[in-house]
Amino acid sequence: MVKLVGQIDDYLRHLTIERGMAKNTLLAYRRDLGIYREFFEQRGIVQAQEVTETDIKDFAQHLVNSKGLVATSVARVLAAVRGFHKFLLLENLVADDVAVKVKPPKLPKRLPKAISISEIEQLLKASGPDPDDPNPVAAELIRIRDRAILELLYATGARVSELVNMDVDDLVDPEIVRLFGKGSKERLVPVGRFAQAALASYQVRVRPNLAKLSKGSPALFLNQRGTRLSRQSVWQIIADSAKRAKLEREVSPHTFRHSFATHLLEGGADVRVVQELLGHASVSTTQIYTLVTVDALREIYATAHPRAQR
Numbered sequence: 581m582v583k584l585v586g587q588i589d590d591y592l593r594h595l596t597i598e599r600g601m602a603k604n605t606l607l608a609y610r611r612d613l614g615i616y617r618e619f620f621e622q623r624g625i626v627q628a629q630e631v632t633e634t635d636i637k638d639f640a641q642h643l644v645n646s647k648g649l650v651a652t653s654v655a656r657v658l659a660a661v662r663g664f665h666k667f668l669l670l671e672n673l674v675a676d677d678v679a680v681k682v683k684p685p686k687l688p689k690r691l692p693k694a695i696s697i698s699e700i701e702q703l704l705k706a707s708g709p710d711p712d713d714p715n716p717v718a719a720e721l722i723r724i725r726d727r728a729i730l731e732l733l734y735a736t737g738a739r740v741s742e743l744v745n746m747d748v749d750d751l752v753d754p755e756i757v758r759l760f761g762k763g764s765k766e767r768l769v770p771v772g773r774f775a776q777a778a779l780a781s782y783q784v785r786v787r788p789n790l791a792k793l794s795k796g797s798p799a800l801f802l803n804q805r806g807t808r809l810s811r812q813s814v815w816q817i818i819a820d821s822a823k824r825a826k827l828e829r830e831v832s833p834h835t836f837r838h839s840f841a842t843h844l845l846e847g848g849a850d851v852r853v854v855q856e857l858l859g860h861a862s863v864s865t866t867q868i869y870t871l872v873t874v875d876a877l878r879e880i881y882a883t884a885h886p887r888a889q890r
Contacts, residue, residue, distance in 0.1 A: 582627070583626050583627060584617045584620060584621065584625075584626055584627060584628060585617060587627070587628050587664075587668065587673070588610075588613045588614075588616075588617060588664065591613075591663075591664050591667045591668075592606060592609060592610055592613075594667060595609065599763065600763045600764055601762075601763055602762050602763055602764065604741065605762065608656070608660075609660045609663075612656060612657040612660040612661070613660050613661070613664060615643075615647070615657060616639065616657070616660070616661050616664075619639050619642055620635070620639075623635070628664070628665070628668055628673070628674060629673070629674055631665075631678055632678055633678040633679070633681060633682065635678070636661065636665075636678055636679045636682045637682055639661070640654065640658060640682060640684075643657055643658075644685075651684075651685040651686070654684060654685055655684035655685060658679075658682065658684045659684070661679055661682075662679045662680065662682070664679075665677050665678060665679035665680070666679075666680070693829075693835060693838055694835070694838040694839040694841075694842035694843070695827075695829070695831065695835060695839050697843060699825075699827060700734055700836075700839055700843075702825040702826075702827065703730060703818075703821050703822060703825050703827065703831065704727065704730055704731060704734070704774075705825070706821045706822075706824035706825035707723065707726045707727045707729075707730045707817070707821040707824075708720060708723030708724050708725070708726045708727030708728075708730075709723060709724060709727065710727075711724075711727065711774075711777040711778045711780070711781040712777065716785075721785065721786055722786065722804065724778075724781050724782050724785055724786045725782050725786050725787070725790075725801065725802075726817045726820075726821065727778050727781075727782075728775075728778040728779050728781065728782035728801075729743065729801060729809075729814060729817060730817070730818065730821060730836070731774055731775040731778040731779070732757070732771070732775050732778070732779065733833060733836035733837070733840075734775070734836045734839065734840055735771050735772045735774070735775035735840075736757060736759065736769045736770075736771060736775075736840070736857070737769070737836070737837045737840035737841060737857055737858050738757075738759055738769070738837070739761065739833070739834075739837065739859075740811050740814050740815070740833035740834070741811060742759045742760060742761060742859075743801070743814065743833075744799075744801065744808065744809050744810060744811055744814060745760060746758075746759070746799070746800040746801065747798040747799060747800055748783075748798060748799075748800050749798065750800065751779070751800070752768065754771070754776050754779075754780070755770055755771055755776065756768050756769070756770060756771065757769055757771055759859065761859035762859070762861075765859060767856070767857075767859050769857055787800075787802060790802040790803070790804065790806050791806055792806065793805055793806030794806030794807050811833075814833055815832065815833060818831055818832065818833060818835075818836075819831070837858070838869070840857075840858075841854050841857075841858060841866065841869045842869050844857070845869055845870060851863060851866055851867060851869075851870060852866075854866050854869065
C-alpha cells in the first residue's frame, strides 16, 4: 500500500522528469502538498484513494479558517492539490478526480505596479556611474556592476532568477541575451544600446577583477567574493538605488519587469510580442498589462477631452 507521502513523491518526480518544472516551483509544490498530507493524516486518511470531494472542500475551508491564508495563497495550494489528483487519475491510481470541482476562491484583480519612465531614469542614474564616464571614482567601481544589472532588468524584463542565473555565454552578441525562464524554457531577448553600454563597461572594468577572487565562475554577475550574485543581493541593490533616487514607493526586481511590459505596450508594441519577450506561456497572463495602459488612456481622455470633463 503506497501511502500519501509516497504518492506525493511520485507526483513531484513526475513534475521534475516529465514536465521539467523549475526548482523553486517544485519546492513550493512540496511545501503545499505537505500541508495537504498533514491535514488528511490527522483525519486518519493515509492514501489519496480514500479522499473524497467533501474532504477536499473541508481542506480548502481549513486553509482559510485554521491556517489563515489569504485568497492567493489558498488558490496556490489548491492548484497543487488539483494537479496531484489529476495525476493520480491519469495514472489510473484513482477512479475519479475528486478535486476537479473544488474551485479556488475568487482572486481580486490586481494591476501590476509599474513606475514611470522618469522614475526608471532616476533609478538607473542613482544605481551607478554613467557607462561613458571615463574616470569613475574607485568607490563606485562595484556600482558599475549595479548599473549594468538595473539597465539589463529594464531592457529585457527578465525575472530576477533569470538574471542571476545568466552566464557570460548567455550574451549571444552585444544586442541579444539568452534567458532561461520557468521550466528552463529558453528565449532570446534584444538589448537596447544603454544596457549594452552598461554591460560592456561592467565586463571590461569590473568583472575581470571579481573573477580573480574565485575559480573562474561562469556567472555573468559576480559578488565581491567572485561567486554568483544572489537574488537577495539584487533586491538590496535595487533598494539602495531607490533610496538614493529618493523614490517614495517600494521598488523590487519585478517592478522593472512590470515597467518593461507597460512601457512597451504604451509605446505601441503588440501584446503577443510582449508575451514572447516576457516568456509568458499564455497571452492572457500578459494582457493584464493592457489594463494599465487602458487606465492611463482613460485618465488622459478625462482630463483632455472638452466634453469628458465633469
